[in-house]
Structures are given as structure tokens and as C-alpha cells.
Amino acid sequence: MTVIHCYSSAFRLLLACLFGVVGLLGLSGESALGQSYTSARLADGFDYPVGKPDAYGYYVYRGFSSYGHLGEDWNGNGGGNSDEGDPIYSTANGVVIFSEDYHKGWGNVIIIRHAYRGNNGQISFIDSLYGHLKVRSVKVGQQVTRGQVVGTMGRGPYRMYAAHLHFEIRKDLRVGMRRELYPKTTTTYHSPRTFINAHRRLRLEDRLVRIPINTFLKTNPNKIFSDAINLPEVSSGTTVRPQVPADIDLIIEEETEAAAATPEKSRSLLDKLLGR
Numbered sequence: 001m002t003v004i005h006c007y008s009s010a011f012r013l014l015l016a017c018l019f020g021v022v023g024l025l026g027l028s029g030e031s032a033l034g035q036s037y038t039s040a041r042l043a044d045g046f047d048y049p050v051g052k053p054d055a056y057g058y059y060v061y062r063g064f065s066s067y068g069h070l071g072e073d074w075n076g077n078g079g080g081n082s083d084e085g086d087p088i089y090s091t092a093n094g095v096v097i098f099s100e101d102y103h104k105g106w107g108n109v110i111i112i113r114h115a116y117r118g119n120n121g122q123i124s125f126i127d128s129l130y131g132h133l134k135v136r137s138v139k140v141g142q143q144v145t146r147g148q149v150v151g152t153m154g155r156g157p158y159r160m161y162a163a164h165l166h167f168e169i170r171k172d173l174r175v176g177m178r179r180e181l182y183p184k185t186t187t188t189y190h191s192p193r194t195f196i197n198a199h200r201r202l203r204l205e206d207r208l209v210r211i212p213i214n215t216f217l218k219t220n221p222n223k224i225f226s227d228a229i230n231l232p233e234v235s236s237g238t239t240v241r242p243q244v245p246a247d248i249d250l251i252i253e254e255e256t257e258a259a260a261a262t263p264e265k266s267r268s269l270l271d272k273l274l275g276r
């Protein structure tokens with residue numbers, strides 16, 4: 001009885017250790033490249049970001065176009081700013097990877113990363129972006145579910161637009177707020193309605209998956225750097241040195257030799273310098 005009891009305690013301890021290690025490595029590991037991972041619930045389908053879940057009461061005022069408008073502008077049927085402050089919903093389960101007032105024509109922006117099982121059976125990732133928001137109600141790292149309110153419809157920075165939602169779906173996880181660095185085509189973006197309509201209901205798999213984060217590139221990946229950087233030469237003649245009288249210079253020279261480095265010698269140097 002005692003033996004069994006001891007064995008089971010030891011076994012439980014071992015399990016606790018194993019799960020502890022797996023938990024640390026698996027859910028928030030960081031690779032050598034600085035890319036790290038978090039976990040989020042696999043998407044069970046994609047809904048519209050307004051008029052949950054089918055965009056009832058809303059329409060696309062301006063659609064997606066390559067080399068043009070890289071997302072969709074959603075407006076309420078009421079027209080004008082009657083839709084200002086309307087709830088904006090996460091299109092699917094995911095994790096918030098960006099939530100900022102970005103200014104520059106964007107205003108409040110939220111980006112959510114989603115993992116879903118594509119038609120090929122593989123797990124794929126996309127980012128959904130919600131722009132010009134009046135209010136952001138989720139923060140980076142937060143897990144969200146399909147249909148969860150993430151903010152409200154706004155008018156952009158300084159209320160510069162008529163209220164609408166600018167909505168994008170990105171295939172390329174590096175884009176972030178640097179759209180100018182990537183092809184403005186369907187190699188980088190999905191046409192939002194086309195993607196949503198093709199993924200309305202996915203097989204129910206209630207599980208967490210590992211999601212890469214910190215994938216936004218800060219600099220242009222296509223920029224060419226030259227190897228040699230030519231710095232202007234600085235001639236030693238232009239170096240400014242303090243002017244020390246020759247006799248003082250000689251004293252310093254003699255007295256700062258290694259052999260002279262004793263308290264007594266330092267004392268005598270001080271006396272000489274002070275003219276005692």
C-alpha cells in the first residue's frame with residue numbers, strides 16, 4: 001500500500017514537471033529570430049465584422065481592388081454617420097496582435113491573427129484588420145472569439161471621414177502597418193467577402209493552436225544595402241589638444257612613469273606643480 005502510494009506521488013510529480021516544461025516551451029516560446037509564439041483557439045468559421053453574423057443592415061460602399069483599395073469599406077444602410085459607434089465584431093476566433101491609434105489616415109486600428117484549417121486540410125494563418133475605429137475595446141495578446149465586440153465604428157483621425165469600417169484580410173503575416181512594402185495584390189491580401197463566404201463554417205475543432213507573433217517587418221525586405229559605407233576621413237592635424245607649458249609637460253612625463261607611481265612620488269609631483 002505504502003509502495004503504491006509513493007509510486008503514485010512520484011508519478012504525479014513527474015507529470016507535473018513534464019507539463020510544467022511543456023507549458024513553458026510550448027505556449028510562449030521565443031525563437032532565435034525574435035519571432036515568438038502564442039496560442040489561440042482555432043477558427044470554427046468566419047462571420048462579417050458588422051451586422052453580426054451576416055452583415056444585416058450594412059453594405060460595402062467601396063470594395064477590394066488590387067493596386068487600389070486593399071480592403072472593404074462597410075457602411076450602415078442608414079447612411080451618413082448614423083452608423084457611428086456601431087459595434088465591430090471579430091470575424092473569427094483569434095488573438096489580438098495590434099491595437100493602436102496609428103494616426104496617418106488610419107486612426108484606431110486593431111489587427112487580429114486567426115488560425116484556421118483550410119480546404120487543403122492544413123492549418124493556415126491570416127490577419128484581419130479593422131480601421132478608423134471610434135473605440136478600441138481589446139488589447140494586444142487578448143484572445144477573442146468569433147462575434148466578440150472589438151471596438152466601435154468611427155470616422156478615423158480627426159473625424160476626417162464619414163463613419164465606416166475599413167476591413168482587410170491579409171495572407172502575408174509580415175504586413176502590419178507597412179502596406180507600402182508588399183505587393184498590393186492577392187498574393188498579399190484576400191478579397192474579404194470572397195474569403196469569408198468560402199469559410200463561413202469550418203469543422204468544429206475546439207482546440208488551441210500555436211500562432212506565430214512578432215512577424216511584422218519594420219524595414220523594407222527588398223531594400224538593397226551597399227557593403228561599404230564611406231565615412232569622411234578625419235585628419236589627426238585637426239585634433240584639438242590642450243596647450244600645456246613645456247616645463248609642466250616634462251614634469252608630468254617624468255613623474256607619471258610606472259616607477260614613479262608611489263604615494264610619495266605623487267606627493268612630490270603635487271609639490272612641484274604647486275611650485276613648493
Ligand SMILES: [Zn+2]
Nearest residue numbers: 071072073166
Ligand atoms: Zn477603406
